[in-house]
Ligand code: SF4
């Protein structure tokens with residue numbers, strides 16, 4: 001018997017207790033310091049077996065064992081990790097498809113290569129209705145093949161509201177297809193918010209519309225600098241007015257991408273949002289760092305650092321990358337501490353936000369999660385769109401060796417193997433693969449946010465302790 005390598009602990013000194021979390025079993029406990037001390041005794045070999053121990057000690061050992069804080073040996077635990085990773089990969093309970101209805105965008109964000117720069121929008125693809133029909137055929141085939149309980153359909157781009165006909169066609173058709181198969185449909189839209197209207201929301205509500213995620217990159221001035229129109233005009237006021245109009249109709253989440261030059265403006269954005277009449281309608285407010293794209297060391301672990309504003313993340317809009325867009329996404333050296341403070345500020349303003357502790361492996365590791373580009377190309381996640389060489393297939397099932405070889409690479413992903421005995425492996429799995437690829441050309445180099453996770457764990461522990469105290473007092 002030995003302590004699990006996936007145990008995390010936070011001492012709660014004021015209460016002489018310890019918060020324990022196991023990332024493989026997802027168990028969380030607040031225990032006395034004595035109980036946590038048992039783990040240390042067992043680890044050091046100072047514990048002489050459970051025979052003849054006091055009944056409280058036996059109960060504590062049972063509790064730790066049942067929740068996975070104690071395991072038989074390292075080999076058994078390694079097998080349990082491998083089984084878990086395989087289970088997540090092949091899980092059929094959910095089919096998740098992100099459809100990029102267009103790669104065109106009406107914003108000219110400096111940090112994004114997709115956008116209204118030069119002649120980009122003339123060249124960028126837009127999904128024709130005929131292709132949207134074939135995307136619908138492919139998704140219906142997947143619904144029949146996978147037979148999920150839940151189908152998560154996310155519209156993204158470019159800017160998805162620039163191609164409303166394709167979005168409406170797919171949403172309506174797939175709503176009918178889900179209903180006919182008894183599958184619960186969850187539809188999300190990730191948009192810059194400029195073209196969001198009540199009409200769009202009303203049209204999508206019967207088709208399972210579950211939420212709309214809109215990006216605000218800092219306070220008014222900062223957002224207008226980061227996310228302008230082609231001519232430099234600001235977009236903040238119009239987006240806020242659009243949010244005000246639709247906030248009562250469907251759940252709205254606010255996301256944001258910060259770097260060194262913008263993070264200090266986020267508290268002012270939170271103050272602003274708090275004063276708005278729609279503040280209590282925001283279901284999530286969550287900000288993430290922009291990651292840099294310049295090459296770093298080819299091996300080892302990348303501690304993510306912010307980009308300079310001109311760096312682009314090759315692949316897709318940072319609305320999604322590493323930012324848990326719908327879960328399309330969740331994944332910075334000097335900014336880790338400020339990121340933690342920003343999370344605390346978001347909570348202090350009363351907005352629901354991510355607690356910062358990773359919740360599970362992202363889409364890139366799941367066989368039944370796909371991103372479809374405007375031409376019908378399939379990708380493992382939104383982070384690779386626009387890079388045809390990284391396409392893993394096509395909706396017409398055409399056989400092309402380069403796509404098959406990309407699929408094979410994604411099937412063999414294992415960035416966590418570089419992570420040693422890190423306790424976060426079951427929930428982080430080595431971080432954002434798209435970021436690793438962008439920075440090193442190697443998808444198996446971990447991108448590490450460990451220090452941010454650790455700070456978030458401390459906040460989570462204190463929150464769990466207060467809830468525990470409140471329950472005991474009631
Ligand atoms: S990337 Fe960092 S936090 Fe994630 S599993 Fe690897 S070492 Fe742990």
Ligand code: SF4
Pocket residue numbers: 320321322323324327328329330331362363364381382383431432433434435
């Ligand atoms: S690899 Fe990165 S961009 Fe792709 S789903 Fe995972 S966190 Fe998101």
